[in-house]
Amino acid sequence: MAEAFLQVVLENLTSFLKGELVLLFGFQNEFQRLSSMFSTIKAVLEDAQEKQLNDKPLENWLHKLNAATYEVDDILDEYKTKATQFKQSEYGRYHPKVIAFHHKVGKMMKEMIKTLDAIAEERRNFHLHEKIIEKQAARRETGFVLTEPEVYGRDKEKDEIVKILINNVSDAQELPVLPIVGMGGLGKTTLAQMVFNDQRVTEHFYPKIWVCVSGDFDEKRLIKAIVESIEQKSLGDMDLSPFQKKLQELLNGKKYLLVLDDVWNEDQEKWDNLRAVLKVGASGASVLTTTRSEKVGSIMGTLKPYELSNLSQEDCGCCL
Ligand SMILES: Nc1ncnc2c1ncn2[C@@H]1O[C@H](COP(=O)(O)OP(=O)(O)OP(=O)(O)O)[C@@H](O)[C@H]1O
Numbered sequence: 001m002a003e004a005f006l007q008v009v010l011e012n013l014t015s016f017l018k019g020e021l022v023l024l025f026g027f028q029n030e031f032q033r034l035s036s037m038f039s040t041i042k043a044v045l046e047d048a049q050e051k052q053l054n055d056k057p058l059e060n061w062l063h064k065l066n067a068a069t070y071e072v073d074d075i076l077d078e079y080k081t082k083a084t085q086f087k088q089s090e091y092g093r094y095h096p097k098v099i100a101f102h103h104k105v106g107k108m109m110k111e112m113i114k115t116l117d118a119i120a121e122e123r124r125n126f127h128l129h130e131k132i133i134e135k136q137a138a139r140r141e142t143g144f145v146l147t148e149p150e151v152y153g154r155d156k157e158k159d160e161i162v163k164i165l166i167n168n169v170s171d172a173q174e175l176p177v178l179p180i181v182g183m184g185g186l187g188k189t190t191l192a193q194m195v196f197n198d199q200r201v202t203e204h205f206y207p208k209i210w211v212c213v214s215g216d217f218d219e220k221r222l223i224k225a226i227v228e229s230i231e232q233k234s235l236g237d238m239d240l241s242p243f244q245k246k247l248q249e250l251l252n253g254k255k256y257l258l259v260l261d262d263v264w265n266e267d268q269e270k271w272d273n274l275r276a277v278l279k280v281g282a283s284g285a286s287v288l289t290t291t292r293s294e295k296v297g298s299i300m301g302t303l304k305p306y307e308l309s310n311l312s313q314e315d316c317g318c319c320l
């Protein structure tokens with residue numbers, strides 16, 4: 001029941017985010033954040049529903065989730081109704097009614113994000129099996145360019161990650177891999193973009209490569225994407241071996257930085273295969289990856305996963 005309704009609201013959010021109302025009247029990031037949090041929670045719902053019968057706290061958690069889902073649905077409805085009226089009346093962004101609306105939605109969203117954050121955090125207590133249900137094709141493709149016009153907080157986190165990457169002394173046998181782990185919408189990609197574009201990183205690593213993984217962790221697809229990113233041109237199809245050879249030529253002896261953004265792969269062997277090809281770099285060459293899954297973090301990481309936490313209340317206040 002909870003799962004079916006959550007799915008409906010998630011679909012409403014997705015189509016709403018593609019529409020023009022949100023572009024005209026704002027709160028895109030916040031709705032995107034809610035949608036990402038729902039996706040994260042959805043991954044454990046099947047298991048939760050099966051186990052709730054003999055588990056009172058889990059049943060309560062599902063009730064809370066259900067109530068929160070209804071609230072998000074209400075906020076979305078109210079937003080759509082009001083924004084449609086404003087659009088028809090041709091009110092600009094600075095009309096008093098629009099300002100009042102902004103204030104109200106901002107407040108509701110802030111509370112909602114806090115509530116859902118707590119619900120998403122609480123899911124960890126139940127050790128539920130996470131099912132990867134995300135339709136990979138629907139995921140947003142990311143690039144290295146920081147698209148968020150104003151990033152709040154995160155300077156400390158950026159600094160810590162830059163230092164870990166730069167000061168990391170590897171024993172050449174092992175390619176250092178630092179996973180940034182955290183739930184959907186928390187800002188992992190944004191943080192990785194900040195790190196990627198940091199001057200110290202640019203001076204330290206060459207080449208710097210950004211690959212948005214999101215979909216299937218297919219060795220050939222990823223190697224091709226890495227080669228294309230280095231050579232800055234698209235390539236035709238080839239067998240795996242020539243791609244592997246090409247990549248090794250390009251990375252051989254180089255202190256490169258590879259960002260693998262948004263990884264979902266939990267198959268150790270697939271990662272081992274790619275890692276074997278990447279091993280030809282110079283000592284200090286590193287991989288930075290972002291993932292929602294702790295398991296992915298532990299499969300890939302040679303360095304302690306960087307667990308991203310929520311923005312502080314103050315920084316969050318600035319976003320809204
Ligand atoms: N520190 C921040 N300040 C302002 N906006 C931010 C910040 N961090 C993230 N955002 C915005 O929040 C949204 C989600 O961020 P991002 O894509 O980085 O999250 P994510 O953790 O990578 O999510 P996912 O698991 O879905 O890939 C984006 O629109 C981004 O621009």
Ligand SMILES: [Mg+2]
Binds near residue numbers: 188189190262
């Ligand atoms: Mg991301």
